[in-house]
Amino acid sequence: MKLAGLAMAAPAAAAQILEQAAAEAMEFTQQAEATSLGSGTLDHLDLAVTEFNRAYSLKPPKAVFDAMMDYRRKVNRLLKAKHTHSQERELLAFAGWLSELLAWLAHDLGDARTGLAFATDAFVHGQQAGHGQLCAWAMDAAASINLYEQRPAKARNAALKGLSEAPAGHPLTVRLHAQAARASAADGDAEGFTTAFHAAQEAHRLLPPRSPRRFGMDVMPLADYALTSYPATSFIWLGQAEKARHHAEHALATYEAAPEASRSPSREAIARIDLAIAHAQLGDPSDAVVLGHRALDSARVVDSVRNRARDLTSFLTRRYPRQSAVEGLREHLAALDTAARPALPAAPSGA
Structure with missing residues (x-):
């Protein structure tokens, strides 16, 4: 109707209509650009997430x-x-990245419920931001947390959900295939482990020469670690001690050779515990106890480390009930468990 009115209006009236339309267009533009964010807010958030x-x-x-x-x-x-709108997408992504890291931290502090809640939050914010890679990282966290909670089926589903979002040719695809392999092993599915692990190896073979970075950090080591430490744990669960020992030694050497900025004390500790369990399965409890103490002396003994150490002490107690050194390892672990409680404050609703 307005268009018809413009066509039928006198030249002077038509000019007035067009002038008013120009003023409205300017107002539309101002509304689209209106923001309460300071000019450096997004840059500050990027720096903060990088430091975290x-x-x-x-x-x-x-x-x-x-x-x-x-x-x-x-x-x-x-x-x-x-x-x-563009600022909203960036804010949604920053919210998701923070929640992804909070999921890992809650897992480290022994609160799986909070960890999974933040993993879900990261996934949802990644979807809202149109950020598939963020969604995939969120499901990587969910897969690990579910594995440590002894929910291998949920861990595998999380890994597959992450793979559906992960960018092609990204090291994260290697890690997610390896997560699915580890989940199959935890479920006693040797064939499923082999299939998923071969997929991880093939994804690793097809990676481009230049590795992407995540907030300034090279993510390739995370793919490399998954191909060494995850099969070590998996072969322990599948009862193949010699293969577990081989992969655990390789994982430990890989961790120890990493640049100082990329070192992960907790991952190194878990590799030592995997190696300790392999030694125990192969009939060498003395080396197992030594490796267990070294793992528990790590600079970063988080809940996943203590969880795996409990697997080690339980196995040693059952297999070698008369070994006094095993009791010393149990006491070492008990002291760390006591020191870790309480670990995590309750997150407020709506966070």
């Missing part, structure tokens, strides 16, 4: 969790404020 990624493996998880939770709440408030 670097701090994850180096600092005590409780301290990092508290600081990161504060930033996650800030991003939540920014999402409720006035911002542009």
Whole structure:
């Protein structure tokens, strides 16, 4: 009707209509650009998430969790404020990245429920931001948490869900295939493990020469670690001790050879525990106990390390009940368990 009115109007009236339309167009543009975000807010968030990624493996998880939770709440408030559509996508992605790291930290602190809640939050925010890679990282966290909670079917489903979102040719695809393999092993499915692990190896073979980075950090080592440490654990679960020993030694050598900035004390500790269990299965409890103590002396003994150490001490107690050294390892672990409680504050609703 307005178009018809413009066609029938006198030249002077038509000019007035067009002038008013130009003013409205300017208002539309101003509304599209209206934002309450400061000019450096997104840059600040990018820097903060980068620093949190670097701090994850180096600092005590409780301290990092508290600081990161504060930033996650800030991003939540920014999402409720006035911002542009492009700013909203960036804020959604930052919210997701923070929640992905919070999922890992909650897992490290022994709270699987909180960890899975943040993994789900990261996935949903990744979807809203149109960020498939973020969704895949979130499901990588969910797969690990479910494995440690002895829910291999859920772990495998999370890995497959992540693979459906992961970019082709990204090292994360290697890790997710390896997660699916580890979940099959935990379920006693040797054939499923072999199929998924071969898929991980093939994905690794097809990776491009140049590795992508995640907040300034090379992600290729995470794929390499998955091809060494995950099969070590898997072969232990499948009762193939010699293969477990071989992969655990390779994993430990890989971790120890990594640059200092990329070292992960907790992953090294788990590799030592896998090697210890393999030695115990092969009839060498003395080396197993020594490796267990070295793992528990790590600079970062998180819940996953203590969880695997409980597997080691339980096996040693059953297989070698008269070994006094085993009791010393049990006491070492018990002291660390006591020191770790309570670990995680309750997250407020709506976070």
